[in-house]
Amino acid sequence: MKWSEKAWQEILPVYKDIIQMPFIIELANGTLDIEKFKYYMQQDAHYLEYFARTLAVISAKAQSVDTMLDFIRFSEGAIVVERALHDSYFKQFNVGERMPVSPTCHHYVHYMQSTVYMQQVEVGMAAVLPCFWIYKKVGDYILQIQAKENNPYADWINTYGGEEFGNLVEKAIMLCDEGADKCTETQRKQMTAAFVDASRLEYLFWDSAYKLEKWKR
Ligand SMILES: Cc1ncc(C[n+]2csc(CCO)c2C)c(N)n1
Structure with missing residues (x-):
């Protein structure tokens, strides 16, 4: 069994909880409070900036030039593609000011960076994989x-549910499996632990x- 198949089994309960969250159900049926979506988008703008930097660090640490290129493209995608989505929503909903980073966003981005x-x-590759994979699964479900x-x-739904995004996710999964093949069992367990932690943080996001x-104080 591939590392990714085993890892997905580990996070299946988290994924099942995610697709039942009111945020996801209401996003799908279009009834989600605009203020909640705006909050999400503002935090996601912070998240994407950190995430793109994190992907660039993975690129710098990659074992091969091909993998380096893949991660630098993911990093570019996080800024270019996702920013277009944010910009159109920010215009539509008249979002001007930048909110401070929330406790959960802070936790998530710093968890990824330190990993x-x-x-x-x-x-590190396993820690960023839920970002791709969970969004693909949630996008398809929605x-x-x-x-x-x-x-x-x-x-938003068409960005993550589409086929183009699917190909990107397949690549990210394949790169993790390729990496896992070169690891010891202990290292693979560390990969799985990072994958599980990041999945739980996707839920919390x-x-x-x-x-x-909000921050309590
Ligand atoms: C909290 C949060 N998690 C995942 C994504 C999805 N996402 C962000 S960047 C990227 C890869 C682009 O190369 C993907 C799939 C998000 N937007 N916000």
Whole structure:
């Protein structure tokens, strides 16, 4: 069994919880409170900036030039493609000011950064994989259940549910499997632990948007 297949089994309960979250259900049927979506988008703008930097560090640490190129392209994608989505929503919803980073976003981005800087590169790759894979699965799920008429979140749904994004995700999974093949069993376990932690943080990211999470002080 491939590392990725085993790793997905580990996070299946987290994924099942994610697709039942009110944020996801309401995004799919178009009833999600605009303030919650705006909050999510503002935090995601912070997230993407850190995430793109994290991918660039993985690129710098990669074992081969081909893998280096793949991760630098992912990094570019995080800025270029996702920023276009953000910009159009920010215009549409009239979002001007930049919010401070929320506690959960802070936790997630710094978790990824420390993992990528402190651990071997394959563990870093596993830590960023939920970002790709969970979004693909959630995007496909929402495509099936979405309200197609007048859904204000259709652009978001089409970004992650589409085939083009699917190819990118396949590549990220394949690179992790390739890396896992070169690792010892102990190192593979570290990869799985990072994959599970990051998946739980994906859950918390949506949860924090739904709750409009704030720093206590
Ligand atoms: C919290 C959060 N997690 C994952 C993504 C999805 N995502 C962000 S960048 C990227 C790869 C682009 O090369 C993907 C799939 C998101 N937007 N926000």
